[in-house]
Amino acid sequence: MSRRRTVRVTTAAGQLWAILWSLLAAVPFVLIILLAFKSNTDIFTNPLGIIGVEWSPQNFAEAWTGPPGGQGFAGYLLNSAVVVIVAITGCVLLGAFTAYFATLASARVRTAVIRGFLAATTLPLIMLLIPYYTAFNAADVLSQPWALGVVYIAVCLPTCVLILHSFYLGFPPELREAAALDGLGIVRTFVAVVLPLSKGPIVAVAMVNGFFVWGETQLAIVLLQSPESRTIPVGLLDFQGQFGANTGAIFAGLTMATLPLIVVYLIFNRSIAKGVALGGVFR
Amino acid sequence: MTHAPIELVAPQSAAIRRRTHPGRDSRSVLLLLSPAIAILGIFFGVPIIDLVVTSLSSWSGVGDRTFVGATNYVNLLGDSTAWSALTRSVTLGLGTAIGISIIATLLAALVSGGIAGSNIYRIVWFLPAIAPPSAVAVFWALSVQPKSGVVNAVLGAVGLGDDHAWLADPSTALGVVIAVAMWQGAGFAFLIILGAMEEVPVSTYEAAAIDGAGPIRQFFSITLPLVRPVLAMILLLESIWAFNGFTLAWGMTQGGPGDATTILPVQVYKDAFQSGNFGTAAAISVVGGVILLAVGFVGHWLGSRTAVDA
Numbered sequence: 001m002s003r004r005r006t007v008r009v010t011t012a013a014g015q016l017w018a019i020l021w022s023l024l025a026a027v028p029f030v031l032i033i034l035l036a037f038k039s040n041t042d043i044f045t046n047p048l049g050i051i052g053v054e055w056s057p058q059n060f061a062e063a064w065t066g067p068p069g070g071q072g073f074a075g076y077l078l079n080s081a082v083v084v085i086v087a088i089t090g091c092v093l094l095g096a097f098t099a100y101f102a103t104l105a106s107a108r109v110r111t112a113v114i115r116g117f118l119a120a121t122t123l124p125l126i127m128l129l130i131p132y133y134t135a136f137n138a139a140d141v142l143s144q145p146w147a148l149g150v151v152y153i154a155v156c157l158p159t160c161v162l163i164l165h166s167f168y169l170g171f172p173p174e175l176r177e178a179a180a181l182d183g184l185g186i187v188r189t190f191v192a193v194v195l196p197l198s199k200g201p202i203v204a205v206a207m208v209n210g211f212f213v214w215g216e217t218q219l220a221i222v223l224l225q226s227p228e229s230r231t232i233p234v235g236l237l238d239f240q241g242q243f244g245a246n247t248g249a250i251f252a253g254l255t256m257a258t259l260p261l262i263v264v265y266l267i268f269n270r271s272i273a274k275g276v277a278l279g280g281v282f283r
Numbered sequence: 284m285t286h287a288p289i290e291l292v293a294p295q296s297a298a299i300r301r302r303t304h305p306g307r308d309s310r311s312v313l314l315l316l317s318p319a320i321a322i323l324g325i326f327f328g329v330p331i332i333d334l335v336v337t338s339l340s341s342w343s344g345v346g347d348r349t350f351v352g353a354t355n356y357v358n359l360l361g362d363s364t365a366w367s368a369l370t371r372s373v374t375l376g377l378g379t380a381i382g383i384s385i386i387a388t389l390l391a392a393l394v395s396g397g398i399a400g401s402n403i404y405r406i407v408w409f410l411p412a413i414a415p416p417s418a419v420a421v422f423w424a425l426s427v428q429p430k431s432g433v434v435n436a437v438l439g440a441v442g443l444g445d446d447h448a449w450l451a452d453p454s455t456a457l458g459v460v461i462a463v464a465m466w467q468g469a470g471f472a473f474l475i476i477l478g479a480m481e482e483v484p485v486s487t488y489e490a491a492a493i494d495g496a497g498p499i500r501q502f503f504s505i506t507l508p509l510v511r512p513v514l515a516m517i518l519l520l521e522s523i524w525a526f527n528g529f530t531l532a533w534g535m536t537q538g539g540p541g542d543a544t545t546i547l548p549v550q551v552y553k554d555a556f557q558s559g560n561f562g563t564a565a566a567i568s569v570v571g572g573v574i575l576l577a578v579g580f581v582g583h584w585l586g587s588r589t590a591v592d593a
Contacts, residue, residue: 014393022407044431098319104312120327122579124527126548127572130337130565131330154326215415217530233417237534257418265413269406276474
């Protein structure tokens with residue numbers, strides 16, 4: 001899709017700004033990793049130095065197990081994993097399911113459903129916070145990561161449905177008609193024929209929502225009250241208080257939280273860019 | 284897309300008519316759509332009603348809610364902390380959105396202008412957006428510490444002094460939050476605006492070049508006007524998101540120092556979960572939510588009007 005423009009802005013000033021912004025964007029990540037390996041005194045007195053520095057890889061062990069009497073990264077990772085698996089599997093599957101069968105519905109129903117999801121995307125999260133807390137409190141599922149995952153299914157469902165619906169509008173009906181001729185019911189058709197062919201958009205949607213759920217903090221901080229139930233983003237905030245002056249351990253925690261995401265991003269960046277482009281107009 | 288972004292209910296072209304069924308729906312299709320519709324109702328519809336009920340009550344988080352009518356709302360009118368929180372949210376929202384839009388437009392102009400290394404830039408410039416907001420908050424909070432934070436270390440190295448206490452100073456704390464929000468949000472806006480810029484046909488530029496227009500002139504007379512709808516949408520989205528943003532402010536300063544970074548979502552959190560004042564918090568949420576919805580609708584309406592001639 002890249003078109004060669006006849007306008008070229010390759011001035012030195014342009015390049016300079018591009019490089020500066022790239023440094024600004026990337027250097028913090030390098031720093032997080034660098035400082036995670038340093039001892040606390042070195043972080044304080046010599047943050048940017050590399051030579052003659054006292055290395056302290058045990059920061060990672062401390063972050064992993066947590067401060068005495070507190071929660072460690074290991075626990076946060078487990079909780080985050082539960083939340084993300086529940087949320088993304090549910091949201092993507094239900095989203096694809098709904099988006100596809102909405103194309104099979106009459107125009108009236110389809111429009112109503114889509115308008116409903118569109119309205120849901122405009123709802124500010126701030127309005128859902130207290131009611132969710134009230135409900136969780138009443139149902140006694142506060143501090144249950146799987147329950148938070150279910151909430152995320154609902155929160156992410158509108159964008160999943162809207163994006164995938166656009167995709168399914170363009171889906172060739174011949175495949176569906178052929179499957180019907182072969183005697184497959186509509187659900188079997190979806191599972192056996194449509195779903196395997198939807199991999200591209202589904203992966204893109206899963207990636208974008210995955211990153212969102214992995215880092216979401218506002219709902220998590222309210223719905224996961226007990227320290228053992230907390231996910232990584234909330235745990236990182238706790239680290240600030242728990243580890244106090246042990247900044248080395250805090251940076252180790254930050255590294256463990258961001259490095260895997262960077263790796264996943266670098267591998268899947270095309271999928272993610274596509275998801276952003278698709279989702280940008282709906283969010 | 285340079286036209287109105289929401290184009291889901293596609294025109295009933297012949298191709299679309301083959302794919303959808305204007306006749307009666309089979310029971311099964313309606314049944315299959317019901318889980319999603321149920322979720323919409325349970326997770327979006329009911330909570331709003333519940334929120335309004337809470338806002339009309341007094342509740343401490345335990346026990347029953349006591350109905351108090353519009354007391355919470357009346358109290359809000361005279362409550363200066365709530366008004367200040369609202370003002371701060373507006374500042375945060377506008378400041379972040381404008382800053383992001385300017386930076387992202389410049390970045391997109393560089394890449395769509397064919398700057399060397401564009402492929403790498405596309406990847407690197409989105410990097411800040413994938414980090415969890417709370418990690419971003421913790422990192423920058425540590426980094427702007429006087430003397431030991433890297434920001435001050437760098438400033439000290441170039442002779443600008445190294446003991447600026449950005450976050451401890453009430454007059455600069457919100458500015459730091461805005462700056463960090465800009466850092467994290469620019470990448471997303473950049474990708475969207477770049478997409479719009481790349482949709483401008485090459486022939487338009489060629490025609491302008493023949494007419495003698497240089498690159499700068501082309502940018503201001505051709506590119507900017509044509510991507511204006513997308514720019515407007517980005518401004519709107521980013522201000523709504525920044526207005527909503529809880530994590531950066533809470534993660535960096537917990538609303539402090541004092542009240543300096545207590546934006547609306549932080550105020551709601553404090554009122555509900557620290558002061559046990561769910562009724563007030565709910566009322567603030569309703570007001571904030573209504574404002575956001577109104578802004579969103581107005582923005583969309585304005586956007587769909589100007590897009591007609593794009």
